[in-house]
Amino acid sequence: MQDNTRFDGRVAIVTGAGSRDSGTTATTVGNGRAIAALLARRGAKVLLLDVELGWLKGTGDMIHADGGVSASAVCDVSKAADCKAAVAEALRLWGRLDILVNNVGISGPSGDATAVDPEGWDHGMAVNVKSVMLMAKYAVPEMRKQDGGAIVNLASVAGLQGGHPGLLYATTKGAIVQMTRAMAAHHGGDLIRVNAVAPGYVYTPMVASRGMTEELRQQRATAGMLKVEGSAWDVAEAACFLASPAARWITGVTLPVDAGRSSGA
Numbered sequence: 001m002q003d004n005t006r007f008d009g010r011v012a013i014v015t016g017a018g019s020r021d022s023g024t025t026a027t028t029v030g031n032g033r034a035i036a037a038l039l040a041r042r043g044a045k046v047l048l049l050d051v052e053l054g055w056l057k058g059t060g061d062m063i064h065a066d067g068g069v070s071a072s073a074v075c076d077v078s079k080a081a082d083c084k085a086a087v088a089e090a091l092r093l094w095g096r097l098d099i100l101v102n103n104v105g106i107s108g109p110s111g112d113a114t115a116v117d118p119e120g121w122d123h124g125m126a127v128n129v130k131s132v133m134l135m136a137k138y139a140v141p142e143m144r145k146q147d148g149g150a151i152v153n154l155a156s157v158a159g160l161q162g163g164h165p166g167l168l169y170a171t172t173k174g175a176i177v178q179m180t181r182a183m184a185a186h187h188g189g190d191l192i193r194v195n196a197v198a199p200g201y202v203y204t205p206m207v208a209s210r211g212m213t214e215e216l217r218q219q220r221a222t223a224g225m226l227k228v229e230g231s232a233w234d235v236a237e238a239a240c241f242l243a244s245p246a247a248r249w250i251t252g253v254t255l256p257v258d259a260g261r262s263s264g265a
């Protein structure tokens with residue numbers, strides 16, 4: 001029987017796959033690194049993208065130690081030329097592109113409308129939202145030439161609920177949810193599925209770099225119904241499912257991966 005969770009013969013791009021060179025311990029792996037590693041473990045050839053080549057070494061090492069195939073390239077996803085070149089690099093290396101994971105996301109300037117600075121706002125919108133359009137702009141035409149493809153975007157519970165302290169972050173993640181629906185409708189006829197995952201709080205290098213106390217970490221980690229801490233690997237499992245043939249009849253959805261937090265009161 002065919003295993004619909006595998007990606008043998010498939011080519012994937014994962015943006016922001018570097019986890020800022022956090023090392024490879026289970027507690028500090030970011031979503032991008034975990035998603036790339038799981039795609040590779042299940043047979044995909046993965047092009048890893050980040051703003052610094054050095055940050056991708058840990059991810060590449062993890063994949064290669066596991067017997068997987070990956071290559072790394074520099075790509076600032078807020079820049080059209082970089083996104084175009086990244087898609088071209090996947091084609092040059094492996095001749096096709098089946099899966100695009102738009103993982104990059106920054107928290108950006110925090111605070112409400114009175115606190116946000118306009119320049120920081122524009123930068124955050126470019127990195128978190130414009131980037132998804134840019135990567136799709138160059139990936140979709142390649143997927144159209146084939147038997148379709150799958151795009152997985154990283155939203156957040158911050159885009160599903162109110163209550164997040166950062167207006168910019170919540171706005172960009174809400175935009176990802178709607179972009180996912182809109183792009184799914186645009187490209188469904190070409191058998192290109194577009195879905196998103198909306199993680200709850202997971203302790204990644206991005207979060208750790210903000211200097212979180214152990215008490216706050218525990219409080220956030222157990223905010224969901226299950227009262228257990230999740231990790232980037234839980235996010236990766238969901239992202240890989242949505243990218244896989246097992247999800248061939250699923251498009252336009254945002255799947256919360258949050259221990260039930262967004263379904264609560």
Ligand code: NAD
Pocket residue numbers: 015016017018019020021029030031032033049050051055075076077078103104105106127154155156157198199200201202203204205206207232
């Ligand atoms: P991560 O470890 O996957 O790091 C993100 C990576 O993106 C970093 O390596 C960083 O260098 C890279 N990056 C930043 N700006 C970039 C740019 N312009 N071009 C290319 N790469 C860039 O971090 P993470 O915390 O796992 O977050 C990944 C995604 O998950 C984000 O979209 C984030 O919003 C989302 N998310 C995270 C959490 C959480 O609690 N960690 C919760 C909900 C959603």
